[in-house]
Amino acid sequence: MYDFNSIFLLSALLCMVYVCIIVIRIAFSHNVPERIVALDTINTLIIVIMIVLGAAQKKALYIDIGIVYGIISFIGTLYIARYLIDERK
């Protein structure tokens, strides 16, 4: 039997490295929608990080935080997109 807690912790660390790379992508992109795409990817990856951390430390509270973060970031993305459309007009 493997030590699954440390394996899950390592995979959460790998996802955090992914998030750091996408932050570099946000810093060097040219216009606003490209940044929103990268931000949306960060939101999905943070939900995955929360699930994996909750499984590693055996606490369901982290996964609940991930669910609420996902819903709020979804609403935020929709409103930024609506703002981009209204700014054109």
Next chain:
Amino acid sequence: MDTVIISCLIIGLVVNGMSIIGLMRFPDIYTRLHAATKTTTFGSIFVVLAIVIKNIIYYDQASLTIAIHSIVALLVIIFTNPISAHAIARASLLSGIKPFGVVINEFDYKSQIKTADELELEKVSEGIPDEDGVL
């Protein structure tokens, strides 16, 4: 069964890493949306699958709660990810950003619709008579 769990976790993490490669290498928003949305959804499905299988096999006090809550979080990812991708694509298309290497934006209707004065000028220059028969 341990190998099944570890291989599901590795598949999920590698596919999430592919989304990073796509975000860094693709030239355009519309191609980056392919890389950003579909691969993260697919990868998170496999990561959650690994966690659910682990919590079902090694059963203890908190494992059932963790399994059910992670399935609900996966449902949140699956439902919200395509909708937000569609909203971003529509917003960037309506705000006038062309795809990479494209000269004419066919979806930009407003620039192609002509005003009444321009239509009148075209009729006069091509020699088409009006309804009254006057050039």
